[in-house]
Amino acid sequence: MSLFKKMDLNEDEAVKQPKGESEKVKCLIIGSGPAGYTAAIYAARANLSPVLYEGLQPGGQLTTTTEVENFPGYPEGITGPEMMDDFKKQARRFGTDIRFGLATGSDLTAPPFKITIDNSKVIEAESLIIATGATAKYLGLESERKYMGSGVSACATCDGFFYKNQDVAVVGGGDTAAEEALYLSGICRRVYLIIRKDHMRASKVLQERVFNQDNISVFFEHITREIVGEDGVVTGVLLVNSKGEEVLLDITGFFVAIGHTPNSSIFKEYLERDEVGYIKTKVGSTHTNVEGVFACGDVMDPVYRQAVTAAGTGCMAAIDSERYLASRKVASLVSKS
Ligand code: NDP
Numbered sequence: 001m002s003l004f005k006k007m008d009l010n011e012d013e014a015v016k017q018p019k020g021e022s023e024k025v026k027c028l029i030i031g032s033g034p035a036g037y038t039a040a041i042y043a044a045r046a047n048l049s050p051v052l053y054e055g056l057q058p059g060g061q062l063t064t065t066t067e068v069e070n071f072p073g074y075p076e077g078i079t080g081p082e083m084m085d086d087f088k089k090q091a092r093r094f095g096t097d098i099r100f101g102l103a104t105g106s107d108l109t110a111p112p113f114k115i116t117i118d119n120s121k122v123i124e125a126e127s128l129i130i131a132t133g134a135t136a137k138y139l140g141l142e143s144e145r146k147y148m149g150s151g152v153s154a155c156a157t158c159d160g161f162f163y164k165n166q167d168v169a170v171v172g173g174g175d176t177a178a179e180e181a182l183y184l185s186g187i188c189r190r191v192y193l194i195i196r197k198d199h200m201r202a203s204k205v206l207q208e209r210v211f212n213q214d215n216i217s218v219f220f221e222h223i224t225r226e227i228v229g230e231d232g233v234v235t236g237v238l239l240v241n242s243k244g245e246e247v248l249l250d251i252t253g254f255f256v257a258i259g260h261t262p263n264s265s266i267f268k269e270y271l272e273r274d275e276v277g278y279i280k281t282k283v284g285s286t287h288t289n290v291e292g293v294f295a296c297g298d299v300m301d302p303v304y305r306q307a308v309t310a311a312g313t314g315c316m317a318a319i320d321s322e323r324y325l326a327s328r329k330v331a332s333l334v335s336k337s
Contacts, residue, residue, distance in 0.1 A: 021120075021122070022114075022121070022122040023122070023124065024112065024124045024125075025049070025050075025051045025123055025124070025126070026048050026049050026050075026125070026126050026127065026325065027043045027048035027051070027125065027126065027127050027128075027318075027321055027325070028050070028051050028052075028053075028115060028125035028129070029043065029050050029051070029052040029131060030052075030053050030055065030103045030115065030129070031052075031053075031054075031055055031060065031132045031133055031263075031297065032052060032053075032055055032058050032059055032060055032084070032088070032098070032131075033059065033062060033084070033133050033297055033298070034060070034062065034084075034297065034310040034311040034314060035297025035298070035310040035311065035314035036060070036129070036131035036296075036297065037052075037084070037091045037311075037314070038310075038311040038314030038318070039129045039315070039321075040094075040096040040098075040314075041090055041091050041094060041096070042318030043096070043321060043322065044091065044094035045094050046318065046322045048127075048318070048321065048322060049095070049097070050096050050097065050129075050318075051096075051123065052096050052097065053100075053101045053103060053117060053123075054098065054101070055102055055132065055133075056102050058084075058088075059081060059087075059088070060133050061133060061135075061136070062080035062083060062084050062307055063081045067079055067080075068083050069161060070157065070158070070306070070308070071307050071308055072308065083307075101117040101118050103115050103132070103266060104117065104119045104266065105119070106270065108128070108267065108290050108293055109270070111125075111126055111292050111328075112124035112125055113125045113126075113127075113292065113293060115128065126325060126328070127293075127325055128292065128293045129286075129294045129296065129314075130264070130267065130279065130296070130299055131295075131296050131299065131310075131314060132262075132263035132264065132297075132299045133262075133297055133299055133310075134260040134261060134262040134263060134278075134298035134299060134305070135260060135261045135262075136155075136256065136259075136260050137259045137260060138256050138258075139171065139224055141224065141226060141227065143227040143228070144254075146227075146229070147227055147229050147233070150232055150234070151227070151229060151233050151252060151254060152234065152254045152255075152256065153254070153255055153256070154255070154256045156179075156180035156183045156184050156255050156257075157306065159255075160180075160184050160187050160188070160253075161187060162253070163184070163187065163188050163252055163253040164187050164188065165187075165188065165189050166188055166189060166253060167189055167190040167249075167250060167251045167252065168184055168190075168191055168192070168252065168253035168255060169192040169194055169237050169251045169253070169255065170184065170191060170194065170255040170257055171224055171257065171258060172256070172257035172258040173193075173196070173197060173199070174200075174201045174202050174258075174259065175201075175202045175206055176257045177193065177195075177200075177202065177257035177258070178193075178200065178202035178203075178207065178209070178210050179206065180255055180257045181193045181210055181213075181257075182206070182210060182213060184253075184255065185213045188215070188253070189215065190215050190217065191216045191217070192216075192218075192219060192237075192249050192251065193216055193219065194222050194223075194239060195219065195220050195222070196221070196222070197220065199220070219239060219241075219247070221241055221242040222239040222241050222242075222247065223239065224237060224238075224239060225239060225240045225246070226238045227254050233252070234251065234252055234253065234254055235252065236248050236251055237249050237251055260276075260298070260302075260305070261276075261277060262276065262279065262298065262299045262300075264277050264278070264299050267293075271288050271293065271295070272288070272289045274302070276302065278299065278300055279295040279300045280300070281295050285316065285320055286300070286313055286316045291324065294321055294324075295317070296313035296316060296317035297310035297313055297314060298310055300313070301313065
């Protein structure tokens with residue numbers, strides 16, 4: 001989990017100044033989740049000779065998921081790491097230059113865009129595809145870390161099915177928590193929704209659906225003290241309410257839904273972002289406010305956040321990038337004639 005946190009430098013750590021050696025590339029892709037690799041496959045097949053930097057967590061968030069059963073093309077399901085390995089092989093097959101390294105700074109004033117890697121090397125890119133993803137927020141409990149992937153998850157759509165007909169808990173009071181609880185209520189026997197305040201932040205429509213769902217029990221003004229387990233699997237969650245009273249719920253799955261942090265801070269000086277930090281793109285495209293810079297996947301998607309939608313926007317980013325580069329080539333030929 002600490003790895004996720006490090007993936008995005010915080011606002012103070014973000015460095016802008018490029019130093020050290022530099023290299024020119026036509027298309028630079030930052031990030032190695034489904035969005036980044038799909039962008040790489042398309043960009044490589046379009047002869048853009050993409051260079052892809054994997055970031056601190058090669059393969060992205062999916063490498064922390066166990067089984068992926070909702071990505072089309074895998075009828076029997078596949079583990080997250082295996083699937084990302086397939087993505088990588090496919091990107092490499094068409095000639096993507098895949099490298100270890102973390103983007104630590106940016107200068108997007110004008111093309112070529114300068115991206116600093118590991119605080120030293122500078123890549124000068126004619127076009128830039130940002131696929132740096134988002135990081136799920138966690139409560140920060142030791143027990144949460146301990147049972148990650150064996151009872152603790154931050155994605156009900158990914159992992160809910162493993163808790164079919166079992167009792168689970170969701171923590172959080174926003175739209176995501178409400179949606180996760182509703183989704184799980186269709187699979188699990190009982191869903192406990194744990195909210196730290198005396199009200200939910202989620203939209204009224206979602207709240208009503210939650211309150212009208214018979215198998216969702218809402219615990220207002222409760223915080224999670226500890227996730228309890230036995231033999232490496234979750235067996236319960238210990239809550240404490242505003243009066244200091246403890247409640248132990250028997251559950252086998254604990255879903256954290258307290259928000260995500262998009263990994264976009266190193267671009268904050270140049271790119272328009274929403275209040276949470278998601279990079280804004282022009283509707284129906286991956287164009288950011290800086291021409292030649294494209295964003296795809298979870299770093300620009302606060303709504304769907306699925307591997308398959310990330311892959312879809314990765315494809316869009318490569319096509320947008322190819323068209324941008326082609327238009328610049330035409331423009332330079334016109335200006336020379
Ligand atoms: P939000 O930031 O909206 O909500 C986070 C929730 O988690 C809040 O209830 C917050 O509590 C709670 N929380 C935060 N930290 C802790 C903690 N340490 N312990 C316990 N609870 C905690 O995040 P969401 O992911 O829900 O939503 C993000 C954005 O995406 C929102 O704008 C949302 O509207 C949007 N969204 C829209 C959807 C849709 O339209 N269908 C679906 C999903 C998301 P508190 O209220 O006390 O701060």
